[in-house]
Amino acid sequence: MRSVDTVIDARWIVPVVPDGLVLTEHSLVVDGGEIVALTPSDKVAGTFDPAERIELSEHALIPGLVNGHTHAAMTLLRGFADDLPLVAWLNDHIWPTEGEWVDERFVWDGTTLAAAEMLSAGVTCFNDMYFFPQVAAQVAHEAGIRMVAGLICIDGENNYSTSAADCIEKGLALHTELAGSQLVTTAFAPHAPYSVSDEPLATIAALSRQLGIPVHTHVNEGSGESADSVGRYGLTQLRRLDGLGLVNDRLVAAHMVHLSGDDMDMVAKANSHVVHCPESNLKLGSGFCDVDGLLRAGINVGLGTDGPASNNDLDMLAELRMAALVAKGFSRDAAALPARQALYLATLGGAKALALDHKVGSLEVGKRADIAAICLDGLANRPIYDPISQIVYTATRQQVSDVWVDGVAKLSSGELIGFDEDAIHENAEQWAAKISGQEKVS
């Protein structure tokens, strides 16, 4: 008999690897934060002696969801300026407001709200890009959520940095500081090809090679970006990034809405990764990423919510459903992006993009125990012909009942562990009151 920390008995387990497998009446065995076995529930007794045994009789266990692209602290601007076109939204609302208000406290409060929201919704890992990443990384440690801290880099001066070079310097310091972290890794995060010039991009390419960490950036989000790039640099966004040494298997390209055949080929040959953000692309009127085309070209794709100011939530269950639905509409093919593949994108696809697939993204022995349990007991989930279909097409974030990150319970029977939710609410409303100059909504 082996003593272990936790045994979780579940009605269904969807490990994501192998593709499409659904185990029924199995148990997941966790010890020291690691998945040590998946076994039929009736074989646990006599083999494992768990300190804790949890029965989830109407639930499906899936790998914790990976939010492959977000700006977590922007929860504080959720719903602040909706139904506006991308350029006006950024130039007239988001950027001026950020210029006035974003500081370490903003990032602390916004990222804390985001971490609580994501854990409640089964998101166990997020790839973040925002100002003051050292603050967001502290929040992730305190919240116990896995994070890829984006070493943000942007030209010019802002509340966080004086120049792109300053960004890189601050980023390297944070990378060093995080060296021993189990939960937080790093990626360079040059904001976008249009907001970062050649020299810092080339420096980042060299540093990414040396340090072996990803480079996370926006690519081809808006329709005019590649034409603008050609006008300014004589090259499309991706050709320019390629010339600077950035199009390789460490590139994590968010959005990729407006793609030429050349773009698609370049990304496929380089084994670069795409993070598809369908809700944000729709909400900002950016258009439709041809995710089915990317997948058929053999490109690894993850999913992201983008920032909560353009979504307006951090709900990866909603995002994977949206991805599955929009792919079919865009391709005029109901077989495009089937349910099990959408779930793959939201878990292992994202983990691969972030170079974390050796640790998380599937429920396999030897991986860290990042797990979400989804209760399928609701009227809107019944009957159940196929649990994966029900997860993808009918489940909402409120059905996520239990979540573990690195083997540590963060949500138990729907209750968040280790957060002061009243304080989070209060802080969010205080910020909204200040930002809007209105009376506080409490």
Added chain:
Amino acid sequence: MRSVDTVIDARWIVPVVPDGLVLTEHSLVVDGGEIVALTPSDKVAGTFDPAERIELSEHALIPGLVNGHTHAAMTLLRGFADDLPLVAWLNDHIWPTEGEWVDERFVWDGTTLAAAEMLSAGVTCFNDMYFFPQVAAQVAHEAGIRMVAGLICIDGENNYSTSAADCIEKGLALHTELAGSQLVTTAFAPHAPYSVSDEPLATIAALSRQLGIPVHTHVNEGSGESADSVGRYGLTQLRRLDGLGLVNDRLVAAHMVHLSGDDMDMVAKANSHVVHCPESNLKLGSGFCDVDGLLRAGINVGLGTDGPASNNDLDMLAELRMAALVAKGFSRDAAALPARQALYLATLGGAKALALDHKVGSLEVGKRADIAAICLDGLANRPIYDPISQIVYTATRQQVSDVWVDGVAKLSSGELIGFDEDAIHENAEQWAAKISGQEKVS
């Protein structure tokens, strides 16, 4: 002091009329199933003496959602055959299965599940099209949900009818039977132009004119339908319907995905109504309805989930969010279908299409009290700059806490009233077990 049945004090009230209005700290006063006042909460005392007073301190009241197009009993086929193209889905899976299994019991059990699911999600009215509508109408009465019973008509023989003429005869009998009903009205429901021939369509046109009831049908859902119609009849679907006397202000055209300029003009001039079903159109790969174009042409638009076998739920909050997002992506315009307009479509737009706007669809004095309360207390809804934005872009069906239909409470603090939920579950799984020939999931 006026004695009244119920006063509901709400943090916010979004009456939908006038457009965009949000009342804060107001109360809705209900008596005899009718909305008799909207008044500041601090003015209730001394004016009204309610038998019951309900405080919803973190909630927004909206008009009950109107599901403008569904096949409610198909809950029992939810997730039965996903990720398949429309024609194969219908011909190889849905129709053969319906042929084998659909009977009065199927419709009773499936519609009961649907009614419970819809009421839980704030849907107080649904426009149904399915076999055995007399059974579904009985369920609606028993469940206390408002319904437009579709007097289904389809060529050929099926488990319900022997011919289109038989359908019309049965439909007229049901129309007569329902004459005194407060909750259930009727619409003719010829299935689709491709499945009903000229003679019964012309009969329905004449009867609709005599009886003054709507005609609810599928129009231009799949991409090939209008070309097929031209091949078979020498006319597009809408030109043929027009020739038969059906394109007028009683026409409720579901889907309308594939539209020519001529189609759009015809519908606009005739003041016909469109019910937009974005999730189903995506899931079946049908494509994108140009809802923004329809609205700019002055056409009244409602929203529908379509049947739960192609969605896979009856969740109108998800549907209105999808409508708002997809309209922006399709139009490449983030200002398309703003939040308040999406909410209008899901309430008063649908009520207008169903000729019920004199009774429901907005929270106005004199209308019947069909109301949904949405709790905006969740982390994913905070902060709140604009409650309408939060309802549309961040709220899920689980946040619907209280629902009234015709003044009668159907959901109270998240608990359904008057349903045996265990029996509904059990029946649904029994059906799934029979249909799939597998062991029952209980």
